[in-house]
Amino acid sequence: MALLTVLNPSVVCFLCLILCSCGFCNGGITGNFVRKKYSPDMPLDSDVFRVPPGYNAPQQVHITQGDIDGRGVIISWITPDEPGSSTVLYWSENSNHKNHAEGIFVRYKFFNYTSGYIHHCTIDKLEYDTKYIYEIGIGNSTRQFWFVTPPRAGPDVPYTFGLIGDLGQTHDSNVTLTHYESNPKKGKTVLYLGDLSYSNDYPLHDNSRWDTWGRFVERNAAYQPWIWTAGNHEIDFAPELEETTPFKPYTHRYYVPYKSSHSTSPLWYSIKRASAYIIVLSSYSAYAKSTPQYKWLRDELPKVDRSETPWLIVLMHCPLYSSNSHHYMEGETMRVVYESWFVKYKVDVVFSGHIHAYERSKRVSNIAYNILNGQCTPVNDQSAPVYITIGDGGNHDGPALGMVEPQPSFSAYRESSFGHGIFDIKNRTHAYFGWHRNQDGYAIEADSFWFHNRYWNPHGKYFVASY
Numbered sequence: 478m479a480l481l482t483v484l485n486p487s488v489v490c491f492l493c494l495i496l497c498s499c500g501f502c503n504g505g506i507t508g509n510f511v512r513k514k515y516s517p518d519m520p521l522d523s524d525v526f527r528v529p530p531g532y533n534a535p536q537q538v539h540i541t542q543g544d545i546d547g548r549g550v551i552i553s554w555i556t557p558d559e560p561g562s563s564t565v566l567y568w569s570e571n572s573n574h575k576n577h578a579e580g581i582f583v584r585y586k587f588f589n590y591t592s593g594y595i596h597h598c599t600i601d602k603l604e605y606d607t608k609y610i611y612e613i614g615i616g617n618s619t620r621q622f623w624f625v626t627p628p629r630a631g632p633d634v635p636y637t638f639g640l641i642g643d644l645g646q647t648h649d650s651n652v653t654l655t656h657y658e659s660n661p662k663k664g665k666t667v668l669y670l671g672d673l674s675y676s677n678d679y680p681l682h683d684n685s686r687w688d689t690w691g692r693f694v695e696r697n698a699a700y701q702p703w704i705w706t707a708g709n710h711e712i713d714f715a716p717e718l719e720e721t722t723p724f725k726p727y728t729h730r731y732y733v734p735y736k737s738s739h740s741t742s743p744l745w746y747s748i749k750r751a752s753a754y755i756i757v758l759s760s761y762s763a764y765a766k767s768t769p770q771y772k773w774l775r776d777e778l779p780k781v782d783r784s785e786t787p788w789l790i791v792l793m794h795c796p797l798y799s800s801n802s803h804h805y806m807e808g809e810t811m812r813v814v815y816e817s818w819f820v821k822y823k824v825d826v827v828f829s830g831h832i833h834a835y836e837r838s839k840r841v842s843n844i845a846y847n848i849l850n851g852q853c854t855p856v857n858d859q860s861a862p863v864y865i866t867i868g869d870g871g872n873h874d875g876p877a878l879g880m881v882e883p884q885p886s887f888s889a890y891r892e893s894s895f896g897h898g899i900f901d902i903k904n905r906t907h908a909y910f911g912w913h914r915n916q917d918g919y920a921i922e923a924d925s926f927w928f929h930n931r932y933w934n935p936h937g938k939y940f941v942a943s944y
């Protein structure tokens with residue numbers, strides 16, 4: 478530095494360029510866009526929160542995958558006044574034959590709040606790649622929706638996933654959801670990265686904000702499955718209110734098919750969908766050696782058959798790699814426990830939320846480190862996943878602006894803007910990822926990346942000319 482200070486500025490710039498080209502400054506790109514500081518909640522009388530007409534009409538309708546391989550769907554909804562019916566009437570678009578399935582309903586109390594009647598009904602043995610119409614409710618308050626089942630799992634089945642995290646219920650949340658819905662890539666299933674309603678930020682964890690959020694996302698979540706991941710805003714642990722059962726509102730409202738992947742908790746589970754094997758983990762449940770989540774993941778990873786589902790995707794709320802000082806190192810303990818497995822089993826990508834920004838890593842690992850050798854710098858590793866954080870769906874908490882400088886070498890692209898992602902699987906060798914920024918009201922693809930499958934195309938040997 479002493480040398481640099483005695484040189485004129487142009488020489489300093491030239492030297493910096495030389496050093497960077499030699500790899501001394503090998504961090505990636507930091508986007509210039511920064512979203513506004515504070516995003517206010519949509520008012521309670523907003524049209525997106527409107528209660529559907531009719532006495533006791535079903536509301537907050539949402540669906541998710543209902544089994545391991547995509548032939549089942551869990552349909553969930555709430556009736557506010559009385560139980561009504563838990564029956565789902567459903568039929569294939571090409572058939573007049575109507576089927577019935579019987580569900581259940583549950584309720585819960587949270588301090589001074591009592592939930593409506595939360596219905597969950599699993600329909601199964603559906604045909605693949607078929608549009609179904611379903612009807613819920615009774616009398617004059619019935620409502621109809623539809624969904625499309627995925628194709629049968631197979632190595633070259635194309636499929637398009639959307640990625641949304643930390644959505645909340647602000648005006649920007651609404652913009653993010655609209656951008657996702659209007660994206661010409663047409664996501665067919667949302668991989669949701671945790672932090673849903675942010676109701677715990679309201680006085681007494683106002684659970685009516687879980688209801689408004691459920692009504693807000695219904696316009697999409699009733700028609701395509703949302704694959705749920707629990708975030709810290711789902712914990713709802715409030716001993717000051719004598720509420721000490723973690724995840725109580727979330728687990729009553731959002732059922733997932735955890736038993737079909739032999740999990741013992743709805744907070745971690747897996748599904749197959751088209752050519753993807755998706756593993757959902759819980760950043761806020763025990764994950765160290767000998768815990769239930771650890772044992773489940775240890776037994777789950779060897780089961781993945783890449784000749785059936787080439788794309789191995791992991792979802793968790795808290796990222797393992799982040800160059801943002803906000804929530805800094807919160808994922809570090811899980812990284813220490815699970816990263817070597819992700820490398821061993823060649824996970825293609827780990828998607829997270831939590832940090833209110835976007836970031837994509839290079840393929841790196843940091844598994845050589847132990848407390849004796851001091852090798853604590855991530856290294857390039859072509860068996861490692863790409864880590865992508867999409868934690869800025871529109872929440873009211875403000876952006877994560879504290880990016881660590883200089884941008885570390887593992888970070889390929891980062892930016893503090895609202896947005897959503899699209900993971901577009903083409904075949905067993907290629908998938909295209911795009912991140913779409915909300916900034917200025919336009920859905921721009923601000924960052925993109927061609928994925929070469931870690932199992933079938935780790936060296937990028939195969940090209941896809943037609944894309």
Ligand SMILES: [Fe+2]
Binds near residue numbers: 830
């Ligand atoms: Fe979070």
